[in-house]
Amino acid sequence: MAGDLKKKSIFAKLGGQKFIVLLVVIVLFTFFSIASQDFRKYTTVLNIFDFSYYIVLMAIGVTFPLITGGVDLSIGTGLICYSLAGGYLVVHLGWPTGLGLLVSVLFGILIGFANGVLIAVMGLPPFLATLCTCMITRGLGSICSKGFGISWPTTGAPGSWFRSIFKMQIGGTKIPIGFIWILIIVAIMAFVLNHTKIGRYTIAIGSNKEAAVLSGINVKFYHIMAYVISGFFAGLASIAYAAVFPTVQPGTGAGFELEAIGGAIIGGVSATGGAGSIEGTLIGVFVICLLKTGLPFVGLQANWQQIITGLVLIAAVLVDIIKKRREAK
Amino acid sequence: MGEVILTMNDIDKSFPGVHALDHVHFDVNRGEVHALMGENGAGKSTLMKVLTGIYTKDSGTIEFEGKEVEFHNAREAQDAGVVIVHQELNMVGHLTVAQNIFIGREFKKGFRIDDKKMNEEAAKLFKRLNIDIDPTATMSDLTVGKQQMCEIAKAISHEAKVIVFDEPSAALTESEIAELFKIIRDLREQQLGIVYISHRMDEIKVITDRVTVMRDGGYVGTLITKDCTKDDIINMMVGRVIYEEPKTKSLVPDDAPVVLKVEHLNAGKMVRDVSFELRKGEILGFSGLMGAGRTETARAIFGADPKESGDIYINGKKVEINSPEDAVKNGIGYLSEDRKRFGIVVQKTIAENSTLATLEKYMKGIFINKKKENEVTQKYVDSLATKTPSIDQLVVNLSGGNQQKVVIAKWLVRDSEILIFDEPTRGIDVGAKNEIYKLMNRLAAEGKSIIMISSEMTEILRMSDRIIVMCEGKVTGEIGIEEVSQEKIMNMATREIS
Numbered sequence: 001m002a003g004d005l006k007k008k009s010i011f012a013k014l015g016g017q018k019f020i021v022l023l024v025v026i027v028l029f030t031f032f033s034i035a036s037q038d039f040r041k042y043t044t045v046l047n048i049f050d051f052s053y054y055i056v057l058m059a060i061g062v063t064f065p066l067i068t069g070g071v072d073l074s075i076g077t078g079l080i081c082y083s084l085a086g087g088y089l090v091v092h093l094g095w096p097t098g099l100g101l102l103v104s105v106l107f108g109i110l111i112g113f114a115n116g117v118l119i120a121v122m123g124l125p126p127f128l129a130t131l132c133t134c135m136i137t138r139g140l141g142s143i144c145s146k147g148f149g150i151s152w153p154t155t156g157a158p159g160s161w162f163r164s165i166f167k168m169q170i171g172g173t174k175i176p177i178g179f180i181w182i183l184i185i186v187a188i189m190a191f192v193l194n195h196t197k198i199g200r201y202t203i204a205i206g207s208n209k210e211a212a213v214l215s216g217i218n219v220k221f222y223h224i225m226a227y228v229i230s231g232f233f234a235g236l237a238s239i240a241y242a243a244v245f246p247t248v249q250p251g252t253g254a255g256f257e258l259e260a261i262g263g264a265i266i267g268g269v270s271a272t273g274g275a276g277s278i279e280g281t282l283i284g285v286f287v288i289c290l291l292k293t294g295l296p297f298v299g300l301q302a303n304w305q306q307i308i309t310g311l312v313l314i315a316a317v318l319v320d321i322i323k324k325r326r327e328a329k
Numbered sequence: 330m331g332e333v334i335l336t337m338n339d340i341d342k343s344f345p346g347v348h349a350l351d352h353v354h355f356d357v358n359r360g361e362v363h364a365l366m367g368e369n370g371a372g373k374s375t376l377m378k379v380l381t382g383i384y385t386k387d388s389g390t391i392e393f394e395g396k397e398v399e400f401h402n403a404r405e406a407q408d409a410g411v412v413i414v415h416q417e418l419n420m421v422g423h424l425t426v427a428q429n430i431f432i433g434r435e436f437k438k439g440f441r442i443d444d445k446k447m448n449e450e451a452a453k454l455f456k457r458l459n460i461d462i463d464p465t466a467t468m469s470d471l472t473v474g475k476q477q478m479c480e481i482a483k484a485i486s487h488e489a490k491v492i493v494f495d496e497p498s499a500a501l502t503e504s505e506i507a508e509l510f511k512i513i514r515d516l517r518e519q520q521l522g523i524v525y526i527s528h529r530m531d532e533i534k535v536i537t538d539r540v541t542v543m544r545d546g547g548y549v550g551t552l553i554t555k556d557c558t559k560d561d562i563i564n565m566m567v568g569r570v571i572y573e574e575p576k577t578k579s580l581v582p583d584d585a586p587v588v589l590k591v592e593h594l595n596a597g598k599m600v601r602d603v604s605f606e607l608r609k610g611e612i613l614g615f616s617g618l619m620g621a622g623r624t625e626t627a628r629a630i631f632g633a634d635p636k637e638s639g640d641i642y643i644n645g646k647k648v649e650i651n652s653p654e655d656a657v658k659n660g661i662g663y664l665s666e667d668r669k670r671f672g673i674v675v676q677k678t679i680a681e682n683s684t685l686a687t688l689e690k691y692m693k694g695i696f697i698n699k700k701k702e703n704e705v706t707q708k709y710v711d712s713l714a715t716k717t718p719s720i721d722q723l724v725v726n727l728s729g730g731n732q733q734k735v736v737i738a739k740w741l742v743r744d745s746e747i748l749i750f751d752e753p754t755r756g757i758d759v760g761a762k763n764e765i766y767k768l769m770n771r772l773a774a775e776g777k778s779i780i781m782i783s784s785e786m787t788e789i790l791r792m793s794d795r796i797i798v799m800c801e802g803k804v805t806g807e808i809g810i811e812e813v814s815q816e817k818i819m820n821m822a823t824r825e826i827s
Contacts, residue, residue, distance in 0.1 A: 195441045204421045204432060211419035215433040216404025274423040 017268035017319060018280045025286050032294035039297040046167070049176035052289040053166055053240035054079065056182055058260035059267075059285045060189050060278055061233025064226040066264055067193075069206040069273025070119060070126030072227060074111060074133035075234040076256030081141030082107040083238035083248045087150035090159065097152075097159040104242075105235035111137060112231015116224030134254070142250040149249045152242045163243045178240070182282070190278040202226050206273030262309060263288045266316040287312065331359030334522040335380075335411070335491050340389035342379055349375045351547040352389070357491060357522035362513060364533045364554070365526045367543035367566055368762075373526050376543070377493050381406040381413055394490070404433070410490035414480050414497060422469035427451035429468050430483045454482050458512055473620060474505035481512060492516065493524040498532060502618070503823045510536050528785065530559045531815070542566055576810050579794040580773070581611045587645070588778045589661075589747050591630060594639030599625035601802040603639070607747065607778050612769060614793030615782040617822045622802035623782045624666060627749045631656045631663045643747075657686055662740030664733070666752035666782070673736055679720045679727075680706040682735050686743045709738035713768060730761025737768065748772065749780045754788065766792060786815055798822050 032039045058075045065072045086104035089095040095103075111133055118129040153160035166178030193199035201222040204212040212219050242248060267284025269276030288309055295305045335357045342350040350372050357363045365373050378384045380391065382400030391398055393409065400406040403413075420429050427447040428435075436443040436450070451464035460478050468476065477497060484492050494513070498506050513536060516523060525537055533540060534554060542549040542565040549565045589607040594600055599622035607613050615623045628634045630641060632650040641648055643659050650656045656663070673682050683706040684691050691702045706720045715734040717727060724735055733753065740748055750769065754762045769792060773779055783789050789796060796813055798806040798821035806821030 191441075195444070197435060197437075197442065200424070200428065200432075200435070200442060203423050207421045207423040208419070211421050212432070214403050214415070214419050216402065216407060217433045 017316075018277065018283060020319075021267055021280065021283045021287060021316075025283060025290060028287065028290045028294060032290070032297055036294075036297035039294060044293065044297075046174055046176055048289055048293045049179050050167065050244045051293065052285060053178050053182065053244065054237040055256065055259050055263060055289065056282060056285045057185075057233050057237035057240055058256065059263045059281045060185065061230040061237075062257070062260050063189075063193075063264045063269055063276055063278060063281045064202050064229045065126060065130075066261065066269045066271075067202050067206045067273055067276045068223060068226045069209075070226070071130060071261065072112075072115060072230040072234075073127070073130040073257050074115060074137055075230060075237070075260060076258070077134050077138040077141065077253040078108060078111055078231070078234045079238040079241055079256065080248060080250065080253030081111075081137040081144065081238075082235050083152075083242045084141045084150050084250055085144040086238070087152050087242060087248060088145050090152065091150055097162055100152075101162060101239050104238045105232065108231045108233070108235025108238065109228055110231070112228040112234070113224065115231065116227035119227065120220045120223035134257070138251065138254065141253070145248075145250050147250060149247045151247045154246060162239065166240060166243045178243075186278050186282050193276075193278055198222060198225055198229075203274060206270075206275075208274075259288050259292075259309075260285070262313045265320075266313060268320075271317050271320055284316075331361070331520055333357070334359045334394060336390075336392040337376070337380060338390045338392070340376065340379055340391075341387045342375060342384060343387060349546050350379065350386075351545075353543065353546075353548040355541055355548070357524055359522055360517050360520045361539065362517055362523045362525050362537045364537040364540040365524055365543065366528075366533065366540055366562060367549075371543040371566075372546040373543055374495065375546070377413060377495065377524070377526070380493070381411060407487050407489075410488060411493075412484040412487050412489040412491070413493040413495060414477070414484050415495055420468045420476055420479065422467075424468060425464065426462055426466050426468060426471070426479050427464035429479060430454070430464075430486055450486075451482070454486055458482060458485065458515070460508075460512075474501050477501065477505075478508070478512075481509075485516070489521065491522040491524065493526070495526045496528065497525075498527060498529060503819070506532070528787075530562065533562065534559070575791045576794065578811050579611075579809060581608055581794050585609045585611065588643065589630075590642040590645075592640045592642070594626065594629060594641070595637040596625065596629035596634055596639075597637070599802045600629050603799075603802075603804055605797055605804060605807070607780060609778055610773050610776050611794045612773050612779045612781055612792050614789040614796040615780060615799060616784075616786070616789045616796055616818050617799040619784060621799040621822065623799050624751055625802070626799070627663060627751055627780065627782060631661060631749065633663070657743060657745075660744065660746040661749065662686075662743060662745035662747070663749045664736050664740070664751060664753065666755055673724050673732060673739075676723060676725055679710065679715070679717060679722055679724060679735055679738075682724050683709060683720075683738045683742055686739050705742055706738070709741060713738055714764070728761065729757040730765060733757060733761075733765055734768070737772075741772075745777075747778050747780070749782070751782045752784065753781060754783075754785070786818065789818070790815070800824055 038044065058079065062072045062075055082104040085107055086100040089103055090097055090100035115130050115133055118124045119126050155163050165181070166176070168175045168177045193202070201212060201217055201219070204217065205219060205223055205226070209219065263285030264276065264281040265271055265284065266287050267277070267280030267282065269281060291309055291312070292305055295308065300308070333356055337353065337355040340350050340353045353372065353376055355365070355376065365376070367373050375384065379386045382402045382405055393411065398409065400409065400411070406412070421432065424432070427444070427450070430451050431447045436446045448464045455462055455464070458481070460482065462471070462475055462478060468479070471479070497509060501509060513523060513525070527533060537554050539551055540554050540557070540562055541551045542562060544566060552561060585608040587606045588609050592604050594603040601622070603626050605613070617623055625634065629636050630650070632652045632655050641650055648659050650659060653663070674685065680702050684702050688697070691698050691705070703720060710717065710720055713734045715731050715738070717731060724732055727735065753769065754765055757765065769779060769781070781792060790813065794810055796808050796810070796818065797804055798808070798818055800822050805824040808817060
């Protein structure tokens with residue numbers, strides 16, 4: 001029987017790309033800690049966590065469309081749009097905070113569903129469909145807030161309870177409690193991807209859609225679901241964004257999706273679909289977050305961050321391609 | 330042989346411009362293996378697609394277990410117990426064997442998919458079929474043969490009552506075929522009705538009880554296998570179409586010069602140390618199983634895939650071919666097996682396609698000289714007898730055979746001396762096939778040299794002056810048309826596989 005199987009490399013046994021990327025995270029963290037005294041501070045670590053939540057949430061969501069072989073470009077401008085819409089209801093119309101947050105999430109699900117229908121039912125290429133909804137959500141966001149920035153209730157103000165979902169103050173120290181939620185969500189979504197129909201059919205669609213259709217799977221439904229999940233998580237990300245930043249500005253958000261997609265791909269989601277993991281995505285996003293926070297400490301400013309992030313992404317995709325070529329031989 | 334389990338009566342189906350099924354009759358008994366035979370395009374696959382609901386029939390009835398049925402999709406047919414084992418394997422490479430077998434009807438514990446139970450059930454299934462496959466292995470890690478076994482196991486796990494095998498042996502080695510036959514006999518023993526589609530005459534004699542022959546979408550007749558000869562079946566299959574006489578000896582003069590010489594060519598796993606010579610005016614057939622490395626060899630010669638090592642000589646002179654551009658400059662034309670993907674631009678006109686590889690000849694400054702382009706296109710439309718209302722017709726509107734002629738024209742316009750035909754008649758109907766054969770013979774007679782890759786044994790035997798057999802990326806045999814036989818080729822084609 002062993003003869004039927006190609007021998008698995010040591011690389012694959014260690015969990016493949018995930019393992020290497022985890023090493024990269026550790027190396028980056030160690031490097032920045034040694035290189036900069038300021039980086040070693042607790043507040044920096046807090047910052048890294050604070051600024052990671054919304055990207056991680058987007059990335060977890062977008063992992064599903066990516067595994068189907070598609071993409072979701074609408075999550076970045078989407079999250080700003082959802083946050084503005086919910087925030088407007090809370091700040092200007094006096095809705096309870098909880099209801100405003102719920103509207104943000106529902107808005108995300110709605111746009112995700114629209115993406116899914118455009119792609120799975122109408123047959124638009126994912127890149128194009130979500131590029132359109134990206135532009136639409138950008139405009140919608142400005143309309144929702146009448147063109148002004150929205151400041152969700154600040155810490156201490158009434159209705160600001162949602163800010164402590166992610167950062168709790170116990171005594172004098174702030175605890176990045178949001179990361180615990182992230183870990184729980186990662187565990188849940190990893191279960192969904194690996195042990196439920198939604199996850200399995202997401203993989204099947206990305207790996208061999210024809211086979212999925214011929215197996216009698218309702219491919220359209222599960223294809224739509226992948227984008228609904230992505231939209232839902234963009235909605236959750238909008239909460240995380242509102243909780244961390246004092247003000248949400250209309251017209252921003254373009255480019256956030258690239259950090260999320262980049263993180264997922266660094267974390268081992270195949271650029272051509274069919275393979276990927278939620279844990280990998282989490283680790284991949286932290287590479288991007290560490291670069292983003294760490295590089296300024298060693299004197300490299302925003303432009304350099306983007307160049308270096310781009311190069312890391314190329315490296316990650318090349319690893320995927322080389323791996324496939326080896327397998328083909 | 331038991332009672333009738335499935336009857337298809339008077340089935341009619343038309344597509345725009347094609348009468349695909351013309352009042353066809355077909356039935357299967359319990360405990361019977363019934364062969365469905367016919368040339369490419371005879372309508373076998375269409376009939377089976379009508380059976381399983383992938384196509385809707387225009388008229389006719391299907392009776393299954395005594396009741397009239399109409400399936401609307403593959404799922405409904407499966408649930409009733411009618412299952413196809415497809416020629417192209419329909420497996421999800423990223424999932425495990427067990428996950429593939431139970432896809433679409435996973436065992437569940439609440440929300441959770443019960444992989445453990447699926448693995449156990451798959452193991453039981455394999456044990457029942459006497460197949461040795463690990464249910465937890467990833468599908469893409471298995472050999473093609475093993476994947477096919479999984480596909481069969483999947484079909485059987487649906488509690489199938491009728492199983493359709495669509496050319497199951499095309500990718501299998503001899504020992505795997507033997508294994509497959511054992512399974513099919515077991516299934517017959519269990520009173521299943523089995524439909525067996527194949528081109529291989531020998532297999533039909535070994536494994537089937539009855540043979541139904543189709544031709545040009547019509548029903549020709551049904552024979553009891555043991556009472557008929559191979560020739561009876563062939564006559565029924567070919568019918569009125571009179572093919573070019575098969576060659577009995579090579580038409581290449583003994584002193585014809587070598588135009589292409591390939592030495593020790595290596596490219597990836599599928600091309601290993603390939604050497605051969607092609608002579609002027611020769612049709613050199615490349616035979617072998619699916620995945621033997623023939624297309625890969627052609628692509629490496631043509632510069633479409635990178636070479637690791639090896640030399641190519643054209644007219645005795647060593648040439649460097651590192652891209653299709655180099656190959657075209659050296660007079661090589663490649664007619665891909667997948668015309669729509671690689672051969673033609675379907676949304677363009679015949680004229681635009683014909684000059685695609687030679688556009689620089691038809692330029693006036695930076696503009697295309699439409700008049701000159703039209704002249705040369707018309708010339709080849711006439712000489713190849715391409716059937717089209719005008720040379721401004723979009724290629725997508727032509728039939729398969731005429732599309733192939735446009736591709737041929739493209740390379741003739743380029744003055745290619747060496748033409749590589751990869752599965753030249755795939756997807757081309759019976760009548761047009763003969764025209765392509767005539768054309769190839771004419772080109773060879775005019776001094777063009779042709780490499781013909783074909784998976785159809787009859788085509789290889791009918792057309793080649795000489796035959797090269799490949800297996801697992803290596804050349805395993807070379808044989809002249811005078812001494813060739815189907816058995817010899819099959820023997821060579823499976824030589825490397827233990």
